[in-house]
Amino acid sequence: MAVVQSRASRWWNRAAIVAALALLVISMIPLYWIGSTAFKPRSVATTVPPTVFFAPEATPFIKLFTARVQQRGARDEAAYAAAPWWEKRVMEGGDRFIKDERGNVESSGYGLRFVNSIVIACVSTFLAVAMGTITAYGFSRFRMPGEGDWLFFILSTRMLPPVVVAIPMFLMYRAVGLVDTHVGLIILYTAFNLSFSVWLMKGFIDEIPTEYEEAALVDGYTRMEAFFRIVLPQAATGIAATAVFCFITAWNEYAFALMMTNRRAQTAPPFIPAQVGSGLTDWTTIAAGTFLFLLPVAIFTFALRRHLLRGVTFGAIRK
Numbered sequence: 257m258a259v260v261q262s263r264a265s266r267w268w269n270r271a272a273i274v275a276a277l278a279l280l281v282i283s284m285i286p287l288y289w290i291g292s293t294a295f296k297p298r299s300v301a302t303t304v305p306p307t308v309f310f311a312p313e314a315t316p317f318i319k320l321f322t323a324r325v326q327q328r329g330a331r332d333e334a335a336y337a338a339a340p341w342w343e344k345r346v347m348e349g350g351d352r353f354i355k356d357e358r359g360n361v362e363s364s365g366y367g368l369r370f371v372n373s374i375v376i377a378c379v380s381t382f383l384a385v386a387m388g389t390i391t392a393y394g395f396s397r398f399r400m401p402g403e404g405d406w407l408f409f410i411l412s413t414r415m416l417p418p419v420v421v422a423i424p425m426f427l428m429y430r431a432v433g434l435v436d437t438h439v440g441l442i443i444l445y446t447a448f449n450l451s452f453s454v455w456l457m458k459g460f461i462d463e464i465p466t467e468y469e470e471a472a473l474v475d476g477y478t479r480m481e482a483f484f485r486i487v488l489p490q491a492a493t494g495i496a497a498t499a500v501f502c503f504i505t506a507w508n509e510y511a512f513a514l515m516m517t518n519r520r521a522q523t524a525p526p527f528i529p530a531q532v533g534s535g536l537t538d539w540t541t542i543a544a545g546t547f548l549f550l551l552p553v554a555i556f557t558f559a560l561r562r563h564l565l566r567g568v569t570f571g572a573i574r575k
Contacts, residue, residue, distance in 0.1 A: 290550070293543035301540045315345045316544035322346075323354040323362040365519070366527060366545060373523040374552060376438055377506040380445035384502045385495060387446070388453025389461075393483060395454070396461040397469075407455070414451040418511050426515055436518045444516070445506040452505070453498050460494030461487065496560045507553055524549050 293301055295312035327350055343353060343361075353361045391410075395403060425444065426435070434440035464487060472482040488495075514526040528545040 290543050290546050294547040296540055298540050316540035318342050319541045320366050320544045323364050324351040327352045369522050369524045369527040376441045377503055380442045380506045381499055381503045383446045384449035384453045385499050388450055389457045391454045392457035392461050396458050410451045410454050422515050436521050438521045444512050449502040456498045460491050464490050500557055500560055
């Protein structure tokens with residue numbers, strides 16, 4: 257009987273491993289497709305059947321960062337012969353660059369949008385995690401009338417779909433001059449991430465024994481000193497996990513970035529779909545923008561990988 261159970265256990269373990277590998281491969285297919293399309297020539301990006309093996313090129317990234325239009329009429333061979341290699345690659349694809357009076361190629365604006373995304377996501381994540389940690393500490397360590405109602409009220413802001421308040425927020429932002437500003441998006445993203453940060457951090461702080469703080473208070477520490485020197489170091493894992501989720505939410509947000517911004521504070525998500533090109537949709541340029549857009553989140557998550565898994569499960573444990 258024991259031998260049969262041992263064989264069945266090994267079979268289930270192998271089946272679980274095979275299923276996990278299969279799911280991993282399936283989940284990686286979209287990432288591979290985006291990454292490969294970002295380096296494909298435009299002529300092979302939409303072939304049927306799909307082109308798997310090809311000579312990679314950087315033309316999609318050149319087109320992503322430059323302003324261009326479709327060529328009209330025959331190509332200017334003299335200009336083509338005098339152009340650098342990267343400009344020739346774009347001209348061969350049927351496009352030409354838009355240049356200023358000095359002959360310099362104009363920028364498409366993706367670099368500015370990419371920097372805007374980094375600044376807005378980082379600042380809003382820092383504010384949401386900082387305020388959420390302090391608020392969660394107050395709910396965890398002190399008792400107040402209507403505590404459950406306050407926590408539910410904070411959580412209820414997360415239940416509200418952003419599109420429901422998009423028009424009222426736009427009218428209010430226009431009245432106070434926050435439309436198309438970095439501060440406006442930072443306030444919005446911080447507000448929508450704050451409820452998630454409070455609830456997640458409260459679970460982490462609840463698991464930190466109060467005896468540590470009581471010992472620090474007996475030794476002469478103030479409440480704030482005990483919070484910064486005792487609680488925060490032990491809550492670092494939860495802070496890292498919360499920061500990852502808040503950063504991803506702010507980084508991927510599309511609706512408010514589309515409605516509340518135009519050029520100066522616009523982030524990358526509304527800009528990438530706009531790069532459809534002239535005539536046929538230029539999927540290689542869109543894939544290049546998406547590929548670059550994935551890198552900061554992947555790097556940020558990879559940098560905090562040691563804290564992420566433990567942080568996700570730590571707050572779920574109850575005494």
